[in-house]
Amino acid sequence: MDTNFCTDAAGNPFARSQNSSFYVHYDQRNVFVDLRAHVPEKLLQLRSETRTIQATNNYNNLKVYLYFSAPILNSSTEILSSLSISKGTLLPITGENHGNRRFGFMVANISNIAIITISFDANSTISRQGTPVSPVAPVTFLYDSQRTAVRLSTTCRMRTREDNIPISIKFMKPVFGFNSSLITISGGRLQSFHEISRSIYAAAIQADDDVVSVSVPENVTGDVAGNKNLASNVLRVRHYTIPVISSVMSIFVTAIFLLTCFTAGLLTMSTASLQSVGAFSRPSSSLSSNPTRILFRSACHIQIFALSRWLPVTLPVEYYEFARSIEWSIPYFSLPWETGHVQPVMMGSSPTGTSNSFLSRTYDRIISCSFQLNKIAAAVYGSPLTPVEYRSFFESQSIIPEAECISDGLHSNGWRNFDRSMFWLAVIGGSLILLHAFLFFILKYKKRDSEKQGSYGALIFPRFEIFLVIVALPCICQAAAALVAGGTPSGVVVGILLLGVVAFLLLSLFLFLSVGITFGKLLQYKEVHREGQQFHWYQELIRVTLGPGKRGQWTWKNEANSVYLTMFGPLFEDLRGPPKYMVSQISGSNLSRQGGPIIASDDETEDAEAPFIQKLFGILRIYYTMLESARRATLGILAAILPCSEEAFHKEKGTVS
Template identity: 35%
Template sequence: MGSLKLLLLLLYTYAAVILLHVLNSVESTVLIRFGQTPPPRSRYSYAVFRYSFETLDGSNACLNNTCSIHCQLDGQALSTCPAKVLVLKNLAVNRDHKFLLNVTTWNGDTNSSAYSWFIDTIPPTATISTKQNYTNAKRIAIDVKFSEPCTGRGGFKCVNSSDCDVIIKGPAHINPTSLRIIKPATHYKLDVVFSMKSTVGRVVIGIADNICADQAGNNFTRTNGSSIIIHFDRGPVLVDFWTAVPSYELVINGVPRTVLATNKIEDLKIFLDFNIPVGNTTEQILNALRVNGGSLVHINGTNQGNRRFAFELNVTARTEIITVELQSHLIIGRTGTPVSPAPSITFVYDLMEPGVRLSTNSPNVTKEPHINIIVEFTKPVFGFEVSMVKVTGGKITGLKELSKALYSMNVLAAAHNIVSVSIPAGKVNDISGNLNLESNKLEVKHYSIPPLSIALHSFVTAGILATSFATAVLSLSFANLGAIDTLASGSTNIVDIDPSKNLHGMVGHLQVFVLSDWHSVNQPIEYSETAKGLRWLIPHQKLPWKKDSASVWPNHVYLAEEELAMKLSCIPEGWPLNKKTSDATDSCLTNISCARLKDIEPKPGWLYGQHNVSIKKAPYGLALDSKEYFIYFLRGEPLSARDVVKKMENYKGWQDLEMNLFWLGVGGGSLVIAHVLLLLFLKWRTRTPIHGILSVPRFELFLLILMLPCISQSSAFVIRGGTTGGIITGALLLAIPAAFILSIIIFLIIAVFSGSLVQYKEVKHVASTEPWYAKLWFFFTTKTIKGKWFYREGLPSSFVSRFGILFESLKGPPLFVFVDQNDSNTTHKWSGSGHNGTGRIRAVSSDDSNEENEIPLPRRLLGCARSSYLVIDILRRVSLGIIAGAYSSKKLSQSIFALTITLVQFMYLFILKPFISKGVHLVESVSLLCEIGLFSISISMTSINPMEAEKLGYVMLAFLFITFVTQIIHEWYTLISSLLRLSHPQKNSLKLGLKFAAKGLVLPFLSRKHWSGVTPSSKTGLRHGLPLSPETELRRRDRKPPFIDPIVSMTATVVPALSPGSPIPGVTQRIDSMTVERNVSWQRTGEGKQPKGLELESKSEMKKLRALARASFSGDSNVKEASTSYTYRE
């Protein structure tokens, strides 16, 4: 080392001498030579300068100290400047120095020379750095940077792992082959490889001591930067993403779930806690958060070394389902690993207090002691109990939770009290802790059935049953008498009495009053209870196997559908976040498999302090998403009540259908079976076919007409239910009245309108004139007429008895028989015309009477319209039945429609006057007018106070009473007339008629030997004949005429009888009737020839025959008949 320093010193001296010589050789002849100078970079604080002065020839220029020498150091003159050697001490270190030497010879030559050097006492250092001190990589590159070139002692080197100036402590090693020289002697780069056996580790990297020296000879010195600590971590970066919103545990469908909800703005804080610090800034973390409602603001002072970040949420909406999502891929841990995904946070922020509405299916005034009340909250609540309900005038007997927002409560009303039910405010909480608002006040007045209603419907029921029983008894008696008369006489003459003809009219009008109970709004109690007491006429009664058969809450379901749009509009903006969530929600709203609110069970004590302040502490279970929050906590009722209430009541119309058809089947089926058994019994006893009023299908048609309102109402019930099976069933049921009405129309067209089977004939007086006031009276009522139906010759004798119920009491397209009532030679009397206007012509003069040949078209159309009155009546009953079942609640439109169709039928009756009997017309008119008054009052009931409504209720009862009394008087008049006719011709005696009727009842149970004495003989010895039935045909000769027009030809039948002094009294003789038949042709107007094959009889011969007939039957006018080619019917 010493020889090296000496060599360097010589080199520096030589260079300085050369430099000084060059600088001064031109300007001066004195040369300055430095024999010793400090090195250009020195680590010492002193310096030694040796110098000499020479001339150009090399001699000493300052011999004998003849020169003047001056020295300067760093620009300052030195006080002394020796002639040969100058030693400078205590020089400032770590800076440049400049030494200036100036010499002047004796002869004035001058020269100067300067020398600069740097004193460096700072040892070289090195720093180790890397791009990241935390990493998850397998290897990492480090940089070794020296503070200055350090080449002494061989400089920095790393030959292998054992000969390397970099020292590694920890699970890692240096890769020597990776050494890269970035800047010679100053900057190096090499790789550190971490052990794969460790997932997490700490590696210390440093540089060895005295590895090199700088130019000044300072040895390398280690500093803090000469070592570095690197952490490697290959594990995931986790984040605890939580909120300060309180959390609760709910068991939904048997699974514990975590629910987050609050109504406090201070709870809206979001926290992110990372397991290791992250490399992102607060602004970057904020940008990585997405929120669907409101805005996030950073809370200062919560960084904790980039391990915790806190934000506050500002929300303007009063109700919001808030979802906060963390885009974790945007956040990188300090090791370079992205943060693992974290589930989003969804919670409910709700400031809206839950509203509550009370509703009931009971009317405002009810007789039922048990009142079912629906408690409907606008959103789910928790902890609702009976004690929270305020009740006066009754007590709560049961509370059933249908869902967390829907409760069913049963209140037992005190007798004759007003039951008041309400829920005060602040009694129950929703999921967010909001207390409920005050509910509406529900008041229901309890009453007992008015005695007047009980008396009236009992009176009507007893009257109908008594009338029906009397009608059935008389019908059976008459049928038995007719069967025995047929058996005794060998003919088909049976009784011409049908007491049930007006019964279906009476029951039909009462059915209209019963159906009005389904039509009218706010009906008075008196009338409503009376109508309910008569529902057995439909029939609509409780099923025996069900405790309560009333339809429950159909109006509530339809109200829920109407409020659905309003409820959905309350969903806060921004939810759901995307279309996929919306579609999923819509699917769940219509899918019954979605969990219902009643499946939610809170843990004891929840909402009262026993809940976590955050999910971070102890999560209960899977948190709910936004869709579930809406379904379970914000959807409310009636959106979810649409399914819950329907599930409770299961109203599809089937229950009401069963109530109708069960009793209809029981009643109608029993009557049909009884009818069939009765027919079989009578046929077995009498061994003759049963005709007349018990013939098939007359009785079945009677029942079907009464069943049609019930069938049509039943079809409307199930169609209203909306199910596929219900719609199909309802359509099939509606096909029954439709097919029946169509069949009647077809029958009337074929049998009546065309006149091919039956013909209606009416007597018209030629010279009759009425005063104007009589015509006016007849316009408003009707005129008494003599009209009868005749059936075509060759038609089965049972035709009219089977199907006459469809037309026999109505007028038809008429053929007029013109009679001059002023001619004393003409006697015209229609016997047995009675209430139905049918009978036989006793005598009609063929000379003085004239019968029309054909019916003009206008009169035929008018007659067809009159015959169609039954179709109009059935259509009205079917329509009233349909509107009674088609509406879920009573509406004003029902009464308006019922009034309209009733007015149409009344105008039809008033204008056309379709009934033959004046009595039937008046009874029908009174009934329709009462129904019009009833529906008119029902329409006006919507805007009437209770006192006036009670008065109108009595008026409605009066209409019902008048209708019933009018109908039942007419029916009993018909029954009594039938009994009087039964006693004729002996005398008009009700007692005798009852005696004959009683005999008719016991006939089938007597031995046949007693049958011959049942009907008494007349004093003349001629057997008494019973009134003829509708299918009675007059005996005709076996020989048939070639062809006679059925309208203009007449047949006279004469039955001889014994004189008073003939056979012995008590002996019955049967004298066959002698028939004289003459064919008389009449020349038609406008015809120029007579039909072939017809013989003209002189009028004198006809007069002789009639005289002979009158002489043979003098004194007994009861057996004279006249006939056309249409057989007469009574």
């Protein structure tokens, strides 16, 4: 009431006392709250978008405050119960609350790396005027106190002959500010540098010295939380040039083998042509076996040398390069439609293209190994990251290093090795089979016009195909084992089927040698033994244990099926089996007739049993083809399932420390 509002009966004016005023505050506005974390903020360009990131490595920065636009009636304990935290706990911070407008809390009990999300339930908060408190968005930040580890790797071997050495630099967490000037290189120079992602970088080093050393020093870059990196491993690669002796030996072996193939082919064709027209009055199986005897065993021995470079031993550079140069005997080459020089696991060589082509290939392949982010578009410039985005960008530890990713993408499933091996095996083997068929039909047409009818000699089917199958065993086993080691369902099925075929072939060979020769059901090996001939004691010892010096003759027990002697000849004809003596009753001059069979006729000989020791050695000798085939097949399997065994050559003086 205002003064002089009224008077009493005596005329005294109205006097207002101190408690005569009453104030009413009417306010219907909502109370707002601001949830803030005292964590440093950064604006970063992520996926072509500018985003706000809160990250720290300082434990003292883990403080959260709530600022209300108007005083509230709740206490600090009640406010704490309305807060929820994803990791750790919250502890109240004592201090000025500005009339119940400000409340502070400290984050405690968290790990070294944590993505923390704090949210506030406003429904349980009461303002002084009784109006509701508006909801507030949760706050998310990253706490990371671990220093960033970095590891260097390379797709080439620790000992390489290539001048360009690809290097992969893999950080365990995304880093910022890393560039090529921060790499320490000794023995070479940097050719190119490329950023694949924030945590993966690719570089190409040009080797200048025998040993190239690459490393990343510590404290040269940092992660989003401010942690500096640790020192990387020191990657040392030994660079060498191909020894002259290796090149000379490989060229010599290849030339000699090609010359042997050409000579054996001419002799085989000439002999088969003469046999087809009946030019030999008394044909012998040696006419078919002699031209190709050396060729068959030479091819098998060359394959052993080529496969031996996967043995788990340290090999000299000269031997390793020689073995690598004769890998055409497997065979294993790049496919015609493959572009560029891509390093195969089986070959163990580095890319030979330029650094730019390497980087472009690296980028194309590594993109499939990079972590996949959720497609959450940022509607506002500088909007904060969500918890899912924090995990995708900064917490994922499943990123595969670049070198491992490239190797895995190309070779882990085994199909590339399978395609290369089987493609060239089909091309080379198919071409030779077509050539065999062409020559066979020529002889068949020529034989039809001839008056005398003879055999096809060494061109009879499937003599040459048996030879090809035996030579192709290590290639098939290598391709099949690579598929099985790859682990893909289709690859495992195909690989097991191929290995089953190889096992069936070896078992069939074992049964043929055991039943047909050891038990004498199909074949018999005969040697000439002259009566009355005197020997010295040491000659007698050699003759009793190993047999006479003169080679015997294989015969098919059923003369009507004697054509099988030539047909299956590659399995046994160049070996001496368990002998059966043919005791000679004629002079020595008749036994050495050139061009005829060793056993002239049944009228000139009679059967006699050889000593037991000679039979035993003969039985052991006939299994040489099977054991030698099994050995090459085993080496082919080991070359596919144990690729790390090749590291024994490369790790000498080439280390990753």
